[in-house]
Amino acid sequence: MPTLPPAQAQYLSDVNTPWKMRLFLLKNLPSMAFWGGRVDEATTEHCVASLPYGWRSQNPFSSIYFAAQSGVAELSTGLLVTSSMKAHDRKIAMYVIDFRAQFTKKATERIYYRCDQGLEIQATVDRSVASGQAQTIECVSVGRTAGGLEVGRAYITWSIKAK
Template identity: 40%
Template structure:
C-alpha cells in the first residue's frame, strides 16, 4: 500500500480521531517533505484565542512521522518507530490556517540503512516549522525518532 494524503487522512480518522476532529490534515507527502495543515477553530483553541499548543504538536508530529512511515515502507523491512522526545518553540500567536512542513535531509534514510546494516536501533531528529497563511513562522518543533528492526 503506497502512502498517499488520502490514506494518511483516513488513518487519522480511525487511529488518531482527536487529531482528525481538531482538523489536522495531510496536504502533501513526498520522500523529501511532508506538509500538514490545521485551521484555528473553536474545537482546537486555547483560552487566549489562538490554537492550543497540543494541536500544533499533533500536526507537527504527523509531518515528521508520515515521512518516517513513508521511508520505512520503502525499505521493505519490518521496522518499529517511536518518538523518544520533542522540543517546541512558539514565536507567534497561531490563528488562521497553520501549515507544518518537515523537510527530510536524508536523516531518515541514513538511520534506516544503519539499523538494517547493524541491527541496532537508531535515533535522529526531524524539525517541523509551522507557518501561518502569511508565511510567518508561529512555531518550530523538533522530534527525536527512534527506529529499530522488529524481531
C-alpha cells in the first residue's frame, strides 16, 4: 500500500476512530448523529457506513426511513471525496449535484451502505486539481443487511472543483 499524504492519513485515522466520528457527526451532520449512523470502515478504496433500525430511524411503516438511508449512503461517498481532497494542499469545493435512490426491500435491521469507488474518486479530484476545472463523478452506494440482502442503492453525483 502506498504511503498516504499526512493530512489524508490523519483524516482516515480520525474517521475510523468512533468517538471522533461521533463528535464530527454531532457538529456537522446532527441528523445522522440522531439516527445513530456510524462509519464502520473507511480506506482510500472504500467506505462502509451503517444505520441501526430503531425508533430514531424508523418510519411509520416499521422500516428505516428513506431519508436516513439516503443520508448514510451520502456519508459513505462523501467521506471518500473528502479523503481524496486531503491528498492535496489546495482548497477544493465539493457538493452534490444529483441524487437518485432505489429502495428495494424493507430495512428492518442494521443496514450497511458501501461505496467502492475510492480510487475513481481520487482520480477525479486529481483531474480537478490538475485542470482547475470542475469535475463530476457519479458514486454508487449499495445498502445491505449483515446477511447480504440488498435493501437499497443510491446514486450520488458529486461536483468537485479545485480553487
